[in-house]
Amino acid sequence: xxxxxxxxxxxxxxxxxxxxxxxxxxxxxxxxxxxxxxxxxxxxxxxxxxxxxxxxxxxxxxxxxxxxxxxxxxxxxxxxxxxxxxxxxxxxxxxxxxxxxxxxxxxxxxxxxxxxxxxxxxxxxxxxxxxxxxxxxxxxxxxxxxxxxxxxxxxxxxxxxxxxxxxxxxxxxxxxxxxxxxxxxxxxxxxxxxxxxxxxxxxxxxxxxxxxxxxxxxxxxxxxxxxxxxxxxxxxxxxxxxxxxxxxxxxxxxxxxxxxxxxxxxxxxxxxxxxxxxxxxxxxxxxxxxxxxxxxxxxxxxxxxxxxxxxxxxxxxxxxxxxxxxxxxxxxxxxxxxxxxxxxxxxxxxxxxxxxxxxxxxxxxxxxxxxxxxxxxxxxxxxxxxxxxxxxxxxxxxxxxxxxxxxxxxxxxxxxxxxxxxxxxxxxxxxxxxxxxxxxxxxxxxxxxxxxxxxxxxxxxxxxxxxxxxxxxxxx
Amino acid sequence: xxxxxxxxxxxxxxxxxxxxxxxxxxxxxxxxxxxxxxxxxxxxxxxxxxxxxxxxxxxxxxxxxxxxxxxxxxxxxxxxxxxxxxxxxxxxxxxxxxxxxxxxxxxxxxxxxxxxxxxxxxxxxxxxxxxxxxxxxxxxxxxxxxxxxxxxxxxxxxxxxxxxxxxxxxxxxxxxxxxxxxxxxxxxxxxxxxxxxxxxxxxxxxxxxxxxxxxxxxxxxxxxxxxxxxxxxxxxxxxxxxxxxxxxxxxxxxxxxxxxxxxxxxxxxxxxxxxxxxxxxxxxxxxxxxxxxxxxxxxxxxxxxxxxxxxxxxxxxxxxxxxxxxxxxxxxxxxxxxxxxxxxxxxxxxxxxxxxxxxxxxxxxxxxxxxxxxxxxxxxxxxxxxxxxxxxxxxxxxxxxxxxxxxxxxxxxxxxxxxxxxxxxxxxxxxxxxxxxxxxxxxxxxxxxxxxxxxxxxxxxxxxxxxxxxxxxxxx
Numbered sequence: 012x013x014x015x016x017x018x019x020x021x022x023x024x025x026x027x028x029x030x031x032x033x034x035x036x037x038x039x040x041x042x043x044x045x046x047x048x049x050x051x052x053x054x055x056x057x058x059x060x061x062x063x064x065x066x067x068x069x070x071x072x073x074x075x076x077x078x079x080x081x082x083x084x085x086x087x088x089x090x091x092x093x094x095x096x097x098x099x100x101x102x103x104x105x106x107x108x109x110x111x112x113x114x115x116x117x118x119x120x121x122x123x124x125x126x127x128x129x130x131x132x133x134x135x136x137x138x139x140x141x142x143x144x145x146x147x148x149x150x151x152x153x154x155x156x157x158x159x160x161x162x163x164x165x166x167x168x169x170x171x172x173x174x175x176x177x178x179x180x181x182x183x184x185x186x187x188x189x190x191x192x193x194x195x196x197x198x199x200x201x202x203x204x205x206x207x208x209x210x211x212x213x214x215x216x217x218x219x220x221x222x223x224x225x226x227x228x229x230x231x232x233x234x235x236x237x238x239x240x241x242x243x244x245x246x247x248x249x250x251x252x253x254x255x256x257x258x259x260x261x262x263x264x265x266x267x268x269x270x271x272x273x274x275x276x277x278x279x280x281x282x283x284x285x286x287x288x289x290x291x292x293x294x295x296x297x298x299x300x301x302x303x304x305x306x307x308x309x310x311x312x313x314x315x316x317x318x319x320x321x322x323x324x325x326x327x328x329x330x331x332x333x334x335x336x337x338x339x340x341x342x343x344x345x346x347x348x349x350x351x352x353x354x355x356x357x358x359x360x361x362x363x364x365x366x367x368x369x370x371x372x373x374x375x376x377x378x379x380x381x382x383x384x385x386x387x388x389x390x391x392x393x394x395x396x397x398x399x400x401x402x403x404x405x406x407x408x409x410x411x412x413x414x415x416x417x418x419x420x421x422x423x424x425x426x427x428x429x430x431x432x433x434x435x436x437x438x439x440x441x442x443x444x445x446x447x448x449x450x451x452x453x454x455x456x457x458x459x460x461x462x463x464x465x466x467x468x469x470x471x472x473x474x475x476x477x478x479x480x481x482x483x484x485x486x487x
Numbered sequence: 488x489x490x491x492x493x494x495x496x497x498x499x500x501x502x503x504x505x506x507x508x509x510x511x512x513x514x515x516x517x518x519x520x521x522x523x524x525x526x527x528x529x530x531x532x533x534x535x536x537x538x539x540x541x542x543x544x545x546x547x548x549x550x551x552x553x554x555x556x557x558x559x560x561x562x563x564x565x566x567x568x569x570x571x572x573x574x575x576x577x578x579x580x581x582x583x584x585x586x587x588x589x590x591x592x593x594x595x596x597x598x599x600x601x602x603x604x605x606x607x608x609x610x611x612x613x614x615x616x617x618x619x620x621x622x623x624x625x626x627x628x629x630x631x632x633x634x635x636x637x638x639x640x641x642x643x644x645x646x647x648x649x650x651x652x653x654x655x656x657x658x659x660x661x662x663x664x665x666x667x668x669x670x671x672x673x674x675x676x677x678x679x680x681x682x683x684x685x686x687x688x689x690x691x692x693x694x695x696x697x698x699x700x701x702x703x704x705x706x707x708x709x710x711x712x713x714x715x716x717x718x719x720x721x722x723x724x725x726x727x728x729x730x731x732x733x734x735x736x737x738x739x740x741x742x743x744x745x746x747x748x749x750x751x752x753x754x755x756x757x758x759x760x761x762x763x764x765x766x767x768x769x770x771x772x773x774x775x776x777x778x779x780x781x782x783x784x785x786x787x788x789x790x791x792x793x794x795x796x797x798x799x800x801x802x803x804x805x806x807x808x809x810x811x812x813x814x815x816x817x818x819x820x821x822x823x824x825x826x827x828x829x830x831x832x833x834x835x836x837x838x839x840x841x842x843x844x845x846x847x848x849x850x851x852x853x854x855x856x857x858x859x860x861x862x863x864x865x866x867x868x869x870x871x872x873x874x875x876x877x878x879x880x881x882x883x884x885x886x887x888x889x890x891x892x893x894x895x896x897x898x899x900x901x902x903x904x905x906x907x908x909x910x911x912x913x914x915x916x917x918x919x920x921x922x923x924x925x926x927x928x929x930x931x932x933x934x935x936x937x938x939x940x941x942x943x944x945x946x947x948x949x950x951x952x953x954x955x956x957x958x959x960x961x962x963x
Contacts, residue, residue, distance in 0.1 A: 043738055047864035075741045083865050199709040209745070210705045211687060228704040229686045233675040262519055264770060265551045267763045269685070286762050287743045293766060294740060297773035298854060304777065305850035306843060319876045323847050324883055330843050331884055334836045335891075341832040348824070348831050355824050355831040356817040360810045362835065363947070367782060367806050371799050374781035378774060383520035388527065389559050400795045407800060408807055415811075471839065 034071040045076060050083045057091045066095050074100060078107035081116070090119045102128035106136040111318070114143050122148060126155035129164070133207075135180045135288070138167035175259050176252040178292065179273040179282035182207040185214045186240055188223060193236030195226075211269045214280060215244045221278040222247050225270075249274045250284060256292050261383070263289045300381065303459040304374060306330070329464055337362075337471035344479035347487055353420060354482055357429055360412075362474030365436035368404060369466040372397050372444025377458050380448055394445040401441025405434035428485050432478035436470060443469040510547040521552060526559045533567045542571050550576060554583035557592070566595045578604035582612040587794070590619050598624060602631035605640070609683075611656045611764070614643035651735050652728040654768065655749040655758035658683040661690045662716055664699060669712030671702075688746045690756060691720045697754040698723050701746075725750045728757060732768050737859070739765045776857065779935040780850060782806070805940055813838075813947035820955035823963055829896060830958055833905055836888075838950030841912035844880060845942040848873050848920025853934050856924055870921040877917025881910040904961050908954035912946060919945040 038049045049068070056064040069077060069092065077100070081089050093116060096104065101120070105113060105128065117125070117140075129137045129152070141149055141164050153161050163181055170176025184206060186195050195213060199206060212225040224244030234243050248266060250259055250273045262268065263286055273282040302308075306326035341348070341358070348354050376393070379385035385393055409430030417426040447465045448458035514525045525544070532540040545553060545568065553576070557565050569592060572580065577596075581589060581604065593601070593616070605613045605628070617625055617640050629637050639657055646652025660682060662671050671689060675682060688701040700720030710719050724742060726735055726749045738744065739762055749758040778784075782802035817824070817834070824830050852869070855861035861869055885906030893902040923941045924934035 042734060042859070043741065044859035044862060045864075047862050050864045073742060075743075079859065082860050083862075196708055200711060202709070206705070206709055209703055211745075227685055228708055229682070231708060232672055232704060233678070233682055235676060258518060264766050265519065265555075266549060267551075267766075269687070269763060286766065287745060290740050290743075290762065290766060290769060293769050294773075297770075297777070301773070301777050301780065301854060302850060304781070305846050307847050307851060316872060316875055316879070319872070320879050320883075323844070323876070324880050326847075327840060327843055327880055327884060328887070331836070331840060331888060334839045335888075338832050338836050341835075345828040345831070349828050352821040352825050355821070355834075356814050358831075359817075359835045359838065359947070359951075360807070360814050363810045363838075363943075364803060364807060367803055368799070370781050371783050371802075374778060375783060378777060383518070383555065384558050386520060386523050386559075388521075388523035396792060396795070399792055400799070403792070403796050404800050404803055407796075408803060411804070412807060412811075467839075471835075475835075 034068065038068075038071050038076065045079050045083060050080065053080065053092070054084070054088060057088050062095060065092070069095060069100075074103035075107050077104045078109075081108060081112050086115060089116060093119060098124065098128045099131045102131035105140050106132055110143060113140070117144055117148070122151035123155050125152050130156065130160055133180045133182065134160075134163040134167050135178065138164045138177065142168060142172075170252065173256045174252070175250045175254040175256065175273050175284060176282075178256050178259065178288055179250075179252075179284045180207070180288075181282045183214060183272070183280060183283045184210045184212075185216045185220070185222075185280060186226075188215050188217060188239075188241050190240050191236060192231055192234045192238045192240065192243070195231060195240060196236070211285065212247075212283075213240070214247070214272050214283070215240050216280055219278070220280050222249060222272040222274065222280050225272070227269075247272055249278075251276070252281060257296050259284060260289050260292045260296060264293070300377070300459040303457070304377065304463060306463065326464070330467070333464060333468040334471060337468055337475060340472060340475040341479065344475075344483060347479055347483050350487055351482070353425070354479060357416070357425075358475055358478050361429065361432050361436055361478045362471045364408065364433065365440045365470035365474045366467050368401055368437050369440035369444040369470045370463065372401065372441050373448055373462050373466050376445050376448040377462060380452050380458055385449070390449055394442070394449075397441040397445040398438060401437040401444075402434060405437030408437075409433045422486075424486050425482075428478065428481045432474070432481050435477040436474045439473040440466070440470045510544065514544075514547050514552065521555050521559060526556065529556065529568070530560070530564060533564050538571060541568070545571060545576075550579035551583050553580045554585075557584060557588050562591060565592060569595060574600065574604045575607045578607040581616050582608055586619060589616065593620055593624070598627035599631050601628050605632065606636055609656045609658065610636075610639040610643050611654060614640045614653065618644060618648075646728065649732045650728070651726045651730040651732065651749050651760060652758075654732050654735065654764055655726075655728075655760045656683070656764075657758045659690060659748070659756060659759045660686045660688075661692045661696070661698075661756060662702075664691050664693060664715075664717050666716050667712060668707055668710045668714045668716065668719070671707060671716060672712070686746075687761065688723075688759075689716070690723070690748050690759070691716050692756055695754070696756050698725060698748040698750065698756050701748070703745075723748055725754075726760060727752070733772050735760060736765050736768045736772060740769070776853070776935040779933070780853065780939060782939065802940070806943070809940060809944040810947060813944055813951060816948060816951040817955065820951075820959060823955060823959050826963055827958070829901070830955060833892070833901075834951055834954050837905065837908045837912055837954045838947045840884065840909065841916045841946035841950045842943050844877055844913050845916035845920040845946045846939065848877065848917050849924055849938050849942050852921050852924040853938060856928050856934055861925070866925055870918070870925075873917040873921040874914060877913040877920075878910060881913030884913075885909045898962075900962050901958075904954065904957045908950070908957050911953040912950045915949040916942070916946045 038046060040046050053065065053068050056068060072080065077092070081092070081104070084092065089112070093101070101124070105116070108116065129140060132140070137160070141152065144152060153164065156164075166181070167177060186198070210228065212227055213231065214222045215224045215226060217223050224241070225247045226240050226244045230243045248262060248268060248271050250262070250271050252273050252275055263271070268286060270283050270285045272280050273284060275281050306323065308322045308325065376385065376397075379393070412433065413426035413430040416429055417423060443466045448462045451458040451462060514522060516522050529541065529544050532544060548556065553568070557568070557580070560568065565588070569577070577600070581592070584592065605616060608616070613636070617628065620628060629640065632640070643653060643657070662674070686704065688703055689707065690698045691700045691702060693699050700717070701723045702716050702720045706719045724738060724744060724747050726738070726747050728749050728751055739747070744762060746759050746761045748756050749760060751757050782799065784798045784801065852861065855869070888909065889902040889906040892905055893899060919942045924938045927934040927938060
């Protein structure tokens with residue numbers, strides 16, 4: 012499929028109907044991102060109030076791309092686009108949207124329209140959307156839905172946020188152990204529309220509806236009609252309904268699962284999770300980790316400016332306190348700095364390089380914990396290796412910087428002081444970078460969130476103290 | 488399935504055969520990580536040379552867990568464990584292992600054993616393992632394999648690293664457009680072992696073997712036998728064989744794909760990629776980004792100490808140069824520092840807080856680029872918002888720190904100087920944090936890899952220069 016951008020000069024004019032394919036090609040760049048020219052065409056059509064053109068442009072997009080388009084538009088244009096979508100398209104786009112944009116948009120949709128749209132979605136996706144409504148509107152929307160759909164959404168919302176229960180779809184395909192392949196296929200042909208749109212496994216259940224195995228659909232297809240399900244089924248990994256979604260994603264990744272049955276505490280089958288839901292969870296969880304390591308408390312990219320400030324200021328405040336405490340060490344050595352003002356120039360370098368080394372170790376440790384590659388069994392060895400690497404890197408940099416400092420200032424002891432302080436700080440950086448995440452994890456805290464404050468404090472403090480202390484001792 | 492750890496006191500003793508289930512329960516903790524006690528049991532059995540016990544312990548583990556176990560063991564124990572695996576188990580474990588451990592282990596396995604093991608794997612997994620062999624051994628192993636398997640591996644290796652061609656499996660299920668559901672199922676029942684172990688879509692192809700659609704297996708199962716495939720097939724997103732795996736993962740995530748056909752430049756079907764392969768790619772790519780942002784050039788967790796140093800030292804070297812250049816600004820203001828040594832204490836705080844603010848903005852920008860949420864269309868607006876947020880955060884912190892500084896030092900102008908410098912640095916942090924990733928991306932460089940060096944340099948330099956410069960102007 013070619014994604015070459017068509018000649019943009021023809022973008023402005025009205026295209027003949029047979030040029031629809033061109034519009035689709037124009038919509039996305041080669042890397043499947045939305046084409047900025049296409050976004051400009053949508054904005055232009057909205058400005059001119061050209062409803063027909065707007066519908067034509069939106070018709071060229073997959074719902075996931077319309078959701079992306081919303082991210083590029085300002086609030087007014089979003090509502091303009093919204094007005095041109097039918098219930099099914101609206102439903103799919105709502106379930107694709109980022110939470111921040113969705114919350115804004117939902118305000119602009121009438122409860123009855125929303126109820127109609129939600130009926131088009133699977134129970135898990137509908138619950139996700141309803142969860143973003145404020146209490147009043149939620150009640151109105153649910154009241155406008157048919158009994159069955161409402162019950163499914165309310166059951167889903169009763170499970171905790173980010174649990175298997177919230178992630179699962181209640182629609183499953185199950186069959187008793189004693190059925191044959193032929194019986195099962197006949198049942199599917201007559202059940203028709205009552206089956207989920209797509210499924211990958213038939214769960215084989217005992218009389219209490221507890222899963223005892225799963226028959227992959229491809230195994231059903233290639234087996235003879237008289238083969239019993241019990242013969243082609245495979246063992247299943249059951250997911251407890253209250254398991255955290257991060258854990259669920261870890262299990263899917265580790266055991267290469269395509270789908271897994273979700274069970275209540277008694278073992279009864281209540282739903283299933285499929286791997287396509289997990290792809291989203293993995294993206295979300297690694298996104299959270301990346302941002303947390305940088306001190307951004309939630310994604311908040313599409314949030315308004317107030318939310319952006321709120322997601323970043325707390326961490327900056329904490330860092331101000333730790334930076335001030337670390338810098339207060341300098342206060343104790345003001346006499347030394349007055350005597351040799353070069354110290355003031357060199358000390359931030361020691362602190363900053365230690366901070367970099369600490370960040371390297373802590374990031375590796377945080378990832379190893381997330382991947383279950385670090386535990387009590389190998390903690391001592393891991394910390395030891397980090398310390399060896401830290402000291403080796405410190406020695407290498409000490410040799411280089413020590414030489415440069417000697418060439419600049421012609422003072423051997425200044426070079427020695429700087430090099431020693433660097434090695435000490437790298438040692439502490441490795442120790443703190445490896446231990447802090449381990450301790451936070453043992454305490455049940457997320458090491459991605461708060462490790463870097465501690466580690467930066469240690470490397471700032473050690474950097475200033477070791478360099479100025481050694482200078483007082485060796486130089487002055 | 489209960490994962491409660493059984494009473495560890497019985498771990499040491501020999502268990503009766505019916506206690507196998509207990510051993511499985513003991514192997515993993517509740518979070519599906521390997522239990523440190525279980526690892527200790529494996530080490531103990533290896534120390535005692537108790538082959539029977541070792542086989543019993545390994546038998547209780549899924550291949551993915553044996554691969555995890557390898558990560559916890561030192562090299563000697565790994566080879567001991569390896570010796571007790573049959574070819575099929577060996578193959579599965581090799582394909583699960585991290586590259587670093589795998590390279591070590593492969594040295595210890597005889598070419599003939601390896602050839603036998605690789606025959607058990609899909610072509611993509613086998614090629615991955617062969618890719619880690621050194622040239623001599625690769626030739627020996629390939630020579631020991633049957634013609635067909637060898638050709639498949641060589642074809643796969645001919646595609647570039649991290650492309651769709653390397654990721655895909657050549658085993659696909661395809662059917663001509665004019666077949667009915669019944670014909671297709673009959674064909675599967677007679678083909679039997681020639682079909683892939685698991686598949687989710689039947690690709691419908693034209694006479695030139697170009698995909699025209701895909702029939703999900705669940706649709707086949709619920710349709711009547713006389714329905715033609717053309718009627719139940721759905722449109723497919725074709726993946727060019729040379730597409731980068733990160734792009735492939737983006738498309739799977741965006742369009743919620745379960746499988747997709749891979750095509751040659753002419754459009755001919757050559758293989759398929761399934762979503763379970765993509766889960767691994769997403770993990771790998773986000774891992775690379777997280778580590779790159781922290782200045783670690785590759786995972787290298789299980790690497791030896793030399794590789795760990797090599798993956799971290801280059802970035803530290805570059806940072807030393809930029810830190811030294813930034814600190815050289817201080818040199819120009821040594822006179823001011825001698826007059827008011829408090830400046831030496833406060834200047835690192837301005838630089839360090841600016842660095843934190845810059846890291847926040849740059850991480851958000853890097854992620855927005857990776858998710859295709861940032862492009863030429865909204866670049867100006869995004870940079871503008873970041874600058875507003877930066878200045879607001881700067882003002883908030885300036886108010887707090889300015890007050891504290893006044894209370895400590897009773898100098899209004901020192902507070903004003905510090906606050907102004909902080910706001911200037913936050914402004915530059917936001918500007919650099921948003922622009923640097925955009926520019927690197929436009930230049931075709933990976934913004935995750937090198938952004939932070941530039942941004943930290945800007946915030947260090949601006950921090951020192953604005954604070955000391957303003958001090959010279961306002962205070963002295």
